[in-house]
Amino acid sequence: MKVAVLNGSPKGEISVTVQYIKFIQKKFPQHEFKLINISHDIIKIEKNRKNFNAVIDEIKNADGVIWAFPLYVFLVASQYKRFIELISENGAEEAFKDKYTCALSTSIHFYDNTAHNYVHAVCDDLGMKYTGFFSADMDEIFTDNGRSILLKWAADFLAAIENKSPCARAHAPLVYNKFAYKPGKGSGKIDNSGLKIKVLADIEDENSNIAAMVKRFSEAFSHKIEVFNIRNIDIKGGCLGCIQCGFDNICIYKDGYVDFVNSNMRDEDVLIFAGPIRDRFLSARMKMYSDRGFFNGHVPLRTGIQVGFLVAGPLSQIGNLQEVIQAMAEMGENNLAGVVTDESADSKQVDALLDNLAGKCVDYAREKYMAPRTFLGEGGHKIFRDAIWARLHFPFAADYRYYESHGLFDFPQQDQRYLEFSNQMYEMIKDPKMKEMVRKMIKTEMIKGYQKIVETK
Numbered sequence: 001m002k003v004a005v006l007n008g009s010p011k012g013e014i015s016v017t018v019q020y021i022k023f024i025q026k027k028f029p030q031h032e033f034k035l036i037n038i039s040h041d042i043i044k045i046e047k048n049r050k051n052f053n054a055v056i057d058e059i060k061n062a063d064g065v066i067w068a069f070p071l072y073v074f075l076v077a078s079q080y081k082r083f084i085e086l087i088s089e090n091g092a093e094e095a096f097k098d099k100y101t102c103a104l105s106t107s108i109h110f111y112d113n114t115a116h117n118y119v120h121a122v123c124d125d126l127g128m129k130y131t132g133f134f135s136a137d138m139d140e141i142f143t144d145n146g147r148s149i150l151l152k153w154a155a156d157f158l159a160a161i162e163n164k165s166p167c168a169r170a171h172a173p174l175v176y177n178k179f180a181y182k183p184g185k186g187s188g189k190i191d192n193s194g195l196k197i198k199v200l201a202d203i204e205d206e207n208s209n210i211a212a213m214v215k216r217f218s219e220a221f222s223h224k225i226e227v228f229n230i231r232n233i234d235i236k237g238g239c240l241g242c243i244q245c246g247f248d249n250i251c252i253y254k255d256g257y258v259d260f261v262n263s264n265m266r267d268e269d270v271l272i273f274a275g276p277i278r279d280r281f282l283s284a285r286m287k288m289y290s291d292r293g294f295f296n297g298h299v300p301l302r303t304g305i306q307v308g309f310l311v312a313g314p315l316s317q318i319g320n321l322q323e324v325i326q327a328m329a330e331m332g333e334n335n336l337a338g339v340v341t342d343e344s345a346d347s348k349q350v351d352a353l354l355d356n357l358a359g360k361c362v363d364y365a366r367e368k369y370m371a372p373r374t375f376l377g378e379g380g381h382k383i384f385r386d387a388i389w390a391r392l393h394f395p396f397a398a399d400y401r402y403y404e405s406h407g408l409f410d411f412p413q414q415d416q417r418y419l420e421f422s423n424q425m426y427e428m429i430k431d432p433k434m435k436e437m438v439r440k441m442i443k444t445e446m447i448k449g450y451q452k453i454v455e456t457k
């Protein structure tokens with residue numbers, strides 16, 4: 001059989017992910033795995049229709065398709081996402097329809113779930129027969145078990161093609177409304193004096209709903225806010241994954257991105273991201289902007305601020321993107337003040353929601369309100385912390401310095417209060433009588449500290 005492998009690594013074949021594919025190829029020599037460097041060649045694929053068509057021909061001629069990609073910032077790399085957008089822009093969906101498919105990623109498991117949900121949904125939208133994913137830790141292949149489960153998974157995929165196994169769609173098709181937002185005039189009454197409010201907007205069309213939402217949001221305030229259209233920033237391309245920035249946060253690109261960020265994105269009190277939905281996420285351009293932020297490593301560009309999102313499109317139908325939005329705010333050590341979409345299809349309602357968000361941003365920024373993090377921020381922090389402490393210490397030396405100087409290596413081994421208490425109790429309950437006594441008291445004892453707070457504070 002012939003399997004087309006869509007390589008999502010911007011590094012082309014000098015890629016960790018590709019080694020997984022090569023290992024599979026070695027163990028299944030009876031099948032051909034045709035590697036297509038999507039992310040590495042995206043500029044050629046986008047600029048020249050012949051190159052795009054050549055990729056599509058490979059898909060048409062294949063018995064199955066593997067989406068093989070590295071995790072990039074909650075998702076796939078922006079270059080890969082751009083290719084996914086080109087499929088519908090160029091009307092090439094038919095080539096994918098009814099093809100057996102699966103997804104293989106390598107990562108450190110930081111939001112591999114959201115990346116796979118995304119790719120799965122894209123496959124469903126293309127009418128493909130999706131059989132499953134394999135989310136390899138980038139070092140999975142070094143263990144006997146890792147190699148063995150990888151091959152089992154690959155064998156299952158090949159068998160599914162051969163046996164024409166049944167596959168079910170997991171993501172319902174998106175329903176778009178054709179609503180054209182007609183904003184009313186903003187009141188200009190929300191007092192934002194002394195606050196820096198900035199909008200990073202993805203505006204391709206000045207007559208779009210998102211352009212109108214950004215304008216109407218700006219009009220809610222008493223003082224001018226800053227709006228940057230990411231389409232106008234000099235960004236030459238997506239992150240190349242060379243990780244040369246790891247030592248000192250110096251990006252190899254010589255375009256305007258880093259200057260833009262350092263001059264404009266280091267002092268705001270409120271940052272609003274605004275953009276339309278493209279397929280199952282924001283646009284590849286927005287993704288490119290966010291991937292390139294990796295020059296700063298695993299360190300947020302700006303912490304302790306209010307973050308909001310204006311989204312045009314069916315966000316309420318894409319729980320995965322909602323999760324990424326919440327996670328972006330929490331991993332940035334920021335507070336998600338709110339999200340406004342145009343889904344109500346009612347201009348007055350959108351106006352009211354924008355005013356409400358504007359008011360909240362100002363109130364929260366003045367009060368320096370930070371909601372507690374959910375699992376998304378707590379779990380994400382622990383993955384980064386452990387990785388930067390050990391396996392990513394090199395080459396991410398700049399991250400290590402930041403984590404060390406900001407007290408982010410907050411391992412529980414240092415938590416003396418809990419350790420001492422737990423150790424004492426652990427010893428105590430070795431005695432059956434004490435154990436029985438503690439068992440009876442545990443419910444009431446557990447809330448005593450809380451009760452004291454309620455009584456005294």
Ligand SMILES: Cc1cc2nc3c(=O)[nH]c(=O)nc-3n(C[C@H](O)[C@H](O)[C@H](O)COP(=O)(O)O)c2cc1C
Pocket residue numbers: 009010011014015016017018069070071072073074075106107108109110111112138239240241242243291294
């Ligand atoms: C720009 C960039 C962003 C990344 N984002 C993530 C991420 O969100 N989650 C994760 O687990 N790993 C992330 N990684 C790590 C890569 O996914 C991982 O190293 C992968 O194995 C690289 O594969 P490749 O060599 O095939 O490109 C990121 C790496 C880079 C360079």
